[in-house]
Amino acid sequence: MITVLRLGHRVRRDKRVTTHCGLVSRALLADRFVLAGEEDNELLERLRSVSKKWGGTFKAKYEKDWKAFLKKEKKRGSVLIHLTFYGLPFQEQVASMRKKVGKKNLVIIVGAEKVPRELYALADFNLSVTLQPHSEIAALALFLDYWYGGKELGLAKQKRAFGNAVVRIVPQARGKKVLRVFG
Amino acid sequence: MITVLRLGHRVRRDKRVTTHCGLVSRALLADRFVLAGEEDNELLERLRSVSKKWGGTFKAKYEKDWKAFLKKEKKRGSVLIHLTFYGLPFQEQVASMRKKVGKKNLVIIVGAEKVPRELYALADFNLSVTLQPHSEIAALALFLDYWYGGKELGLAKQKRAFGNAVVRIVPQARGKKVLRVFG
Numbered sequence: 136m137i138t139v140l141r142l143g144h145r146v147r148r149d150k151r152v153t154t155h156c157g158l159v160s161r162a163l164l165a166d167r168f169v170l171a172g173e174e175d176n177e178l179l180e181r182l183r184s185v186s187k188k189w190g191g192t193f194k195a196k197y198e199k200d201w202k203a204f205l206k207k208e209k210k211r212g213s214v215l216i217h218l219t220f221y222g223l224p225f226q227e228q229v230a231s232m233r234k235k236v237g238k239k240n241l242v243i244i245v246g247a248e249k250v251p252r253e254l255y256a257l258a259d260f261n262l263s264v265t266l267q268p269h270s271e272i273a274a275l276a277l278f279l280d281y282w283y284g285g286k287e288l289g290l291a292k293q294k295r296a297f298g299n300a301v302v303r304i305v306p307q308a309r310g311k312k313v314l315r316v317f318g
Numbered sequence: 319m320i321t322v323l324r325l326g327h328r329v330r331r332d333k334r335v336t337t338h339c340g341l342v343s344r345a346l347l348a349d350r351f352v353l354a355g356e357e358d359n360e361l362l363e364r365l366r367s368v369s370k371k372w373g374g375t376f377k378a379k380y381e382k383d384w385k386a387f388l389k390k391e392k393k394r395g396s397v398l399i400h401l402t403f404y405g406l407p408f409q410e411q412v413a414s415m416r417k418k419v420g421k422k423n424l425v426i427i428v429g430a431e432k433v434p435r436e437l438y439a440l441a442d443f444n445l446s447v448t449l450q451p452h453s454e455i456a457a458l459a460l461f462l463d464y465w466y467g468g469k470e471l472g473l474a475k476q477k478r479a480f481g482n483a484v485v486r487i488v489p490q491a492r493g494k495k496v497l498r499v500f501g
Binding site for chain 1: 338452460480492494
């Protein structure tokens with residue numbers, strides 16, 4: 136199971152960026168999105184309604200105490216991966232990480248502006264996606280893609296993951312084709 | 319040369335998402351960011367100031383008439399790639415695209431909420447990054463990474479690209495290390 140934990144959410148400022156984090160998690164086949172920081176039920180509802188319409192079993196929930204959450208996950212054997220500007224280049228770590236992680240659950244942590252110092256110690260891996268300032272959304276997407284070795288994008292795999300969709304896109308070279316599934 | 323064109327920017331609503339698009343373009347070694355939609359000099363200035371501090375030769379500019387811009391690019395031989403929810407799966411197209419593009423310039427187009435219909439006809443390729451709703455920031459990151467075959471992430475390549483930086487991150491397993499270059 137792959138969980139994405141978003142730290143330090145601020146309702147007003149981060150609404151769209153955090154929503155993108157949630158949607159990317161789902162589209163790239165993470166199982167669960169956990170929101171920390173300010174509570175934001177509207178955002179969680181939006182993510183849930185995307186799943187209802189577009190399929191899948193993606194879960195979204197709020198967690199008041201991120202530290203307690205991570206400690207509990209760690210006790211259960213989950214591996215904590217913190218995506219940060221300052222960490223080791225992720226692409227060089229993925230292969231050896233995969234061996235260490237094996238069948239354990241993964242928690243991928245993405246922060247907002249400033250991340251609490253303790254997280255660097257708590258995380259099993261602090262990983263950077265380039266050493267340049269950019270976007271936690273892009274970092275998350277690239278990490279997930281490398282973690283799965285690109286397999287999450289496979290059409291058969293995506294179809295399976297989102298098989299219970301009400302709405303489906305049929306890829307087109309030009310224009311739009313949307314399928315609505317009834318019944 | 320790789321240009322990223324952001325369509326339909328709205329100053330109030332898209333400030334952060336568009337900034338992320340610009341920063342991802344730069345971090346993943348695109349050469350130029352072109353903003354269309356509402357003019358936003360503050361945003362362009364922010365992108366330029368990142369380049370000043372973190373290095374590189376990334377350019378950012380505003381373009382009032384995106385259609386004229388794309389037509390001019392096309393006339394000059396550039397290949398136009400439109401990232402859209404409705405297009406063909408990008409990962410299946412990259413190899414054959416690379417052959418067609420050769421040494422021509424690339425313009426990658428990412429829209430905001432709703433994209434003008436004409437773009438689908440104007441683009442040489444309409445490509446989707448999964449068939450699920452998520453994020454133009456993630457789509458852009460994944461496309462660039464596949465386009466470069468992951469080479470844009472190489473430390474030597476990144477170092478060369480951002481060699482003239484004033485501030486540099488030194489990757490750490492834990493904690494933060496920032497290098498300031500004087501002189």
